[in-house]
Amino acid sequence: MKQFLLLAALAASTCAFAQEVKEDFVPNELNQPGQEYPMVNSQGYARFKIKAPEAKAVNVGLGLGGTHGGTDLKKTADGFWEGTTSAPLDEGFHYYHVTIDGGTFNDPGACNYYGSVRWESGIEIPAHDKDFYALKDVPHGNVQQILFNSPSTKSIRRAFVYTPASYDGKTKLPVLYLQHGWGEDETAWSNQGHANLIMDNLIAEGKIKPFIIVMTYGMTNDLKFGAGFGGFNFKAFETVLVDELVPYVDKHFATIADRQHRAMAGLSMGGMETRNITLARPEVFGWWGLLSGGQYGPNDFEKMDKNLIPFGIFMSCGSKEQPDAINKAAADLKAAKYNAQGYVSEGTAHEFLTWRRSLYQLAQMFFK
Amino acid sequence: MKQFLLLAALAASTCAFAQEVKEDFVPNELNQPGQEYPMVNSQGYARFKIKAPEAKAVNVGLGLGGTHGGTDLKKTADGFWEGTTSAPLDEGFHYYHVTIDGGTFNDPGACNYYGSVRWESGIEIPAHDKDFYALKDVPHGNVQQILFNSPSTKSIRRAFVYTPASYDGKTKLPVLYLQHGWGEDETAWSNQGHANLIMDNLIAEGKIKPFIIVMTYGMTNDLKFGAGFGGFNFKAFETVLVDELVPYVDKHFATIADRQHRAMAGLSMGGMETRNITLARPEVFGWWGLLSGGQYGPNDFEKMDKNLIPFGIFMSCGSKEQPDAINKAAADLKAAKYNAQGYVSEGTAHEFLTWRRSLYQLAQMFFK
Numbered sequence: 001m002k003q004f005l006l007l008a009a010l011a012a013s014t015c016a017f018a019q020e021v022k023e024d025f026v027p028n029e030l031n032q033p034g035q036e037y038p039m040v041n042s043q044g045y046a047r048f049k050i051k052a053p054e055a056k057a058v059n060v061g062l063g064l065g066g067t068h069g070g071t072d073l074k075k076t077a078d079g080f081w082e083g084t085t086s087a088p089l090d091e092g093f094h095y096y097h098v099t100i101d102g103g104t105f106n107d108p109g110a111c112n113y114y115g116s117v118r119w120e121s122g123i124e125i126p127a128h129d130k131d132f133y134a135l136k137d138v139p140h141g142n143v144q145q146i147l148f149n150s151p152s153t154k155s156i157r158r159a160f161v162y163t164p165a166s167y168d169g170k171t172k173l174p175v176l177y178l179q180h181g182w183g184e185d186e187t188a189w190s191n192q193g194h195a196n197l198i199m200d201n202l203i204a205e206g207k208i209k210p211f212i213i214v215m216t217y218g219m220t221n222d223l224k225f226g227a228g229f230g231g232f233n234f235k236a237f238e239t240v241l242v243d244e245l246v247p248y249v250d251k252h253f254a255t256i257a258d259r260q261h262r263a264m265a266g267l268s269m270g271g272m273e274t275r276n277i278t279l280a281r282p283e284v285f286g287w288w289g290l291l292s293g294g295q296y297g298p299n300d301f302e303k304m305d306k307n308l309i310p311f312g313i314f315m316s317c318g319s320k321e322q323p324d325a326i327n328k329a330a331a332d333l334k335a336a337k338y339n340a341q342g343y344v345s346e347g348t349a350h351e352f353l354t355w356r357r358s359l360y361q362l363a364q365m366f367f368k
Numbered sequence: 369m370k371q372f373l374l375l376a377a378l379a380a381s382t383c384a385f386a387q388e389v390k391e392d393f394v395p396n397e398l399n400q401p402g403q404e405y406p407m408v409n410s411q412g413y414a415r416f417k418i419k420a421p422e423a424k425a426v427n428v429g430l431g432l433g434g435t436h437g438g439t440d441l442k443k444t445a446d447g448f449w450e451g452t453t454s455a456p457l458d459e460g461f462h463y464y465h466v467t468i469d470g471g472t473f474n475d476p477g478a479c480n481y482y483g484s485v486r487w488e489s490g491i492e493i494p495a496h497d498k499d500f501y502a503l504k505d506v507p508h509g510n511v512q513q514i515l516f517n518s519p520s521t522k523s524i525r526r527a528f529v530y531t532p533a534s535y536d537g538k539t540k541l542p543v544l545y546l547q548h549g550w551g552e553d554e555t556a557w558s559n560q561g562h563a564n565l566i567m568d569n570l571i572a573e574g575k576i577k578p579f580i581i582v583m584t585y586g587m588t589n590d591l592k593f594g595a596g597f598g599g600f601n602f603k604a605f606e607t608v609l610v611d612e613l614v615p616y617v618d619k620h621f622a623t624i625a626d627r628q629h630r631a632m633a634g635l636s637m638g639g640m641e642t643r644n645i646t647l648a649r650p651e652v653f654g655w656w657g658l659l660s661g662g663q664y665g666p667n668d669f670e671k672m673d674k675n676l677i678p679f680g681i682f683m684s685c686g687s688k689e690q691p692d693a694i695n696k697a698a699a700d701l702k703a704a705k706y707n708a709q710g711y712v713s714e715g716t717a718h719e720f721l722t723w724r725r726s727l728y729q730l731a732q733m734f735f736k
Contacts, residue, residue, distance in 0.1 A: 034485060050471060051470070052468060052470055052471030053470035054470045055468070056423075056424075079470060101420045101422035101469060102419065102421035102422045103418060103468070119479065140516075142512040144510040145558075156504075
């Protein structure tokens with residue numbers, strides 16, 4: 001029923017803003033090498049073309065939970081199925097998949113990104129402010145895959161570590177632990193989020209001092225797939241993160257290993273994890289960030305040891321989420337004299353452009 | 369016609385070795401999280417099950433160019449299509465894809481690996497000797513994504529750098545430049561090849577001294593997709609590799625920057641590149657390796673400056689390729705007093721288990 005309402009709302013907005021579709025489509029920047037489709041145009045429409053000559057029905061579902069509606073493709077004479085979205089998509093990155101004769105598959109033209117507990121197709125509507133995460137001719141940091149031992153989960157686990165271009169293994173740097181959302185994994189912040197490029201550009205422009213970012217898998221072991229948040233145990237992840245990964249990173253990288261120089265932030269479910277773990281272990285993290293992942297309020301800090309109050313609190317979401325809640329929470333914290341910042345990403349929903357922009361803002365607040 | 373002959377040969381061998389299929393199938397190790405299918409059994413049969421209730425025909429194509437034949441899936445009562453290969457697959461990694469109603473898609477249950485100029489599905493038949501590339505509780509090196517400037521191609525390009533666990537940025541190490549095959553990219557040696565785990569295990573067992581491995585994209589700019597080798601220009605890649613990437617790596621990593629401590633090797637097309645580039649630039653690389661990628665002969669060295677003869681030459685292939693050519697080339701080189709080694713991977717074809725085993729051997733020969 002919720003799905004129906006969303007689609008109805010989308011249809012209404014399409015009527016209200018009906019416009020001529022410009023025929024300036026170009027191959028999407030996230031396409032597999034040499035692939036022409038999917039395409040996007042200058043207005044943000046997406047066009048799909050997929051070969052399946054004997055299929056009965058082909059449909060493209062866009063956005064988390066179909067939030068950008070479905071696009072039925074029509075069969076063309078050459079055995080392809082083709083179709084254009086009924087409305088422009090929001091700027092930024094969107095997950096999607098293709099339903100072919102009742103089965104769920106990916107668009108063979110697009111690259112894949114892990115979201116919704118599966119490798120989904122991805123499409124990017126170029127944003128007007130895309131420059132801040134563009135790949136430029138500036139000094140580039142590295143993204144390192146590390147493998148660390150996790151006795152609590154009896155596994156060897158993977159994380160990615162962004163080290164800035166100036167990293168030399170000697171000069172000690174602050175560290176941000178940055179979490180993905182539900183159904184995503186430790187690849188999301190680099191692949192979908194361009195966290196490394198955002199950092200490279202901020203550092204090159206002198207807007208921030210270099211710091212390290214660590215990204216690991218937050219849906220620790222006891223998540224029942226398909227069970228949603230219900231089956232998720234924050235404590236298991238807290239143990240992996242705080243008692244296993246943080247010591248590994250502090251041992252193997254040049255870090256300033258204290259709470260004043262250690263931050264945690266996360267998007268969506270990663271924000272819920274951040275809220276939970278920072279309040280449980282304030283002695284570990286001194287800077288706290290929730291990206292489309294809830295709020296902190298003055299109540300959270302009233303009974304806290306004054307020495308463990310965070311140095312800074314960052315909260316954000318897209319303007320199409322609950323911006324009022326973010327703005328109110330930030331105002332309440334500021335009124336109570338906490339160092340808090342609220343940020344609302346204009347024109348975006350619960351998607352990665354919101355979080356790219358949030359990281360851009362957060363990075364300029366933390367560790368100062 | 370070639371395709372037909374291969375399939376006919378496979379059918380014949382299936383008849384000859386007909387055996388009862390054991391019902392001990394388990395989810396494949398390369399499946400996406402939480403996915404039950406595809407499955408493999410202890411004999412090496414693969415079983416696929418894919419949802420597509422309205423489809424007319426679903427077929428699985430296995431191996432490069434369908435070398436492992438096709439498996440027609442049959443529709444089951446619950447809207448899935450299911451089928452088991454008609455013969456066991458070779459041990460090791462295989463690319464595959466699914467043809468649904470005439471279109472090419474991936475199996476939604478499997479993870480994807482870049483090969484054949486597309487992200488393909490992957491399946492792994494556990495090898496009897498898989499221990500040498502297993503993820504174990506030993507010190508692990510990192511795999512770092514680097515971004516380097518390439519004036520010759522007017523682009524910023526990506527490479528992956530394996531640094532061993534002992535890497536501290538001070539102790540200088542030798543470097544192996546290791547190339548993927550046609551249609552693959554710089555992710556192949558880590559994802560399909562487990563190069564990092566092979567190195568971690570060799571180092572932990574004291575079988576080799578630590579060295580660095582650099583992997584970058586070898587199908588440089590002027591390849592026409594679908595054109596095969598014909599459109600490929602080795603010179604363009606030589607410039608990127610030798611004049612742009614090698615200096616970047618020597619500047620940003622602790623390397624011993626001379627030919628005695630710099631090697632090049634590659635698989636398949638990467639072997640062709642290695643052969644071409646090492647002979648053109650012997651002053652840069654002192655150790656040369658061809659993995660299912662041709663041979664060197666004494667003729668190659670006769671007119672060469674004696675000071676630029678390679679310190680060691682490694683050549684390999686699978687026993688189902690042209691082992692005689694490898695054995696003869698190695699014997700000829702040894703007879704002419706060159707330090708050469710031939711290696712034949714038993715029971716494997718032009719696939720990644722051949723190359724994992726080859727790297728395991730090569731790593732124990734180079735830099736000694």
